[in-house]
Amino acid sequence: MTAPRVDATRIRDHVLRLGEKHPPVDLASADFTVRDPAAVRRRFAQPLDYMARVEMEVERNVLELAVMLPGVSETDRLFYADVWAPQEERHGLLLDTLVRRLDLPPAEPDLDGPTAQVRVLGALAHIPAVQEVIRLLYYLTGAATEKSAMLAYAAMSADLEAMGETAVKRTVVDAIKVQEPGHFAFYRMSAQEMIETSVLKPWQLRIARFIRSKAFSLVGASTPERKADFGGVLVNLGLADDLERTVRDVSRLEHHLLWAQDQGMDVPAYALRAFRDAADSYRERVQGAALAA
Ligand SMILES: [Fe+2]
Ligand SMILES: [Fe+2]
Numbered sequence: 001m002t003a004p005r006v007d008a009t010r011i012r013d014h015v016l017r018l019g020e021k022h023p024p025v026d027l028a029s030a031d032f033t034v035r036d037p038a039a040v041r042r043r044f045a046q047p048l049d050y051m052a053r054v055e056m057e058v059e060r061n062v063l064e065l066a067v068m069l070p071g072v073s074e075t076d077r078l079f080y081a082d083v084w085a086p087q088e089e090r091h092g093l094l095l096d097t098l099v100r101r102l103d104l105p106p107a108e109p110d111l112d113g114p115t116a117q118v119r120v121l122g123a124l125a126h127i128p129a130v131q132e133v134i135r136l137l138y139y140l141t142g143a144a145t146e147k148s149a150m151l152a153y154a155a156m157s158a159d160l161e162a163m164g165e166t167a168v169k170r171t172v173v174d175a176i177k178v179q180e181p182g183h184f185a186f187y188r189m190s191a192q193e194m195i196e197t198s199v200l201k202p203w204q205l206r207i208a209r210f211i212r213s214k215a216f217s218l219v220g221a222s223t224p225e226r227k228a229d230f231g232g233v234l235v236n237l238g239l240a241d242d243l244e245r246t247v248r249d250v251s252r253l254e255h256h257l258l259w260a261q262d263q264g265m266d267v268p269a270y271a272l273r274a275f276r277d278a279a280d281s282y283r284e285r286v287q288g289a290a291l292a293a
Helices: 008-021 037-056 058-068 074-101 116-124 128-162 166-177 180-196 202-214 224-236 243-258 269-292
Strands: none
Touching: 008 074, 008 180, 037 058, 037 074, 037 128, 037 224, 058 074, 058 116, 058 128, 074 166, 074 180, 116 128, 128 166, 128 180, 128 202, 128 243, 180 243, 202 243, 202 269, 224 269, 243 269
16 A cells, blocks of 8 residues: 555644634735726626625534534644634625625625534534544535635636726735635545545445435535525636536546546536536526516
């Protein structure tokens, strides 16, 4: 067996470095000057609303994590409670401030406590063998979520640049964008470490594959309404133009870690289906609204 490329020390170092290198963005460093507010509203109202909401929901995510990962390791706790949550919270605040400055309706995050589904998972998570499966799924979901955010902010940044909105591009979107890859790297390394050190027995891996393929969750898209909202981000930021490429990017890690033995499977079909459904339901909603008008 070859030595694992990722070990617990490396992951912990990464988290510590992340905390030092990326303190939460200082709100005072943001310049919300917009040259053409009407154009920015037209272009970004929908994706901004969604992104602001998801970033602001971090508070609820932390509560859910505490329930879902009862035996959490010190490194995991350090990451999500001390590094990740404070950064994401500030992302939400920055986007929410931008939304308000643009005279758009404020985002309405869902800050209710953990859902029944999460509580059931939390109860099962007290069984160590189940806990390990949930932990792998948490890392894979986290990686897909962060990668989606990276793609969304990259598209927003490029569009704002093209529109000449350099203040908001540099001090808001890019300031957020630069913090997402470190989150992605944490989830990637953590999932990789679990696989490389064979933490999961083959039967646990089979369960992880099964659950992932049946319940691939989109970022913050827990209801049909929100699924369509996520689809809106894909459509409005041009990520649906080449949906297969987007999904390949988002699911590359799990494809590699869970499905590598399935030769010929280029993009996990369940992920492609989830993204396509989301984009379709957004388009249907827009069409329905146009017909009703
Ligand atoms: Fe973020
Ligand atoms: Fe993030």
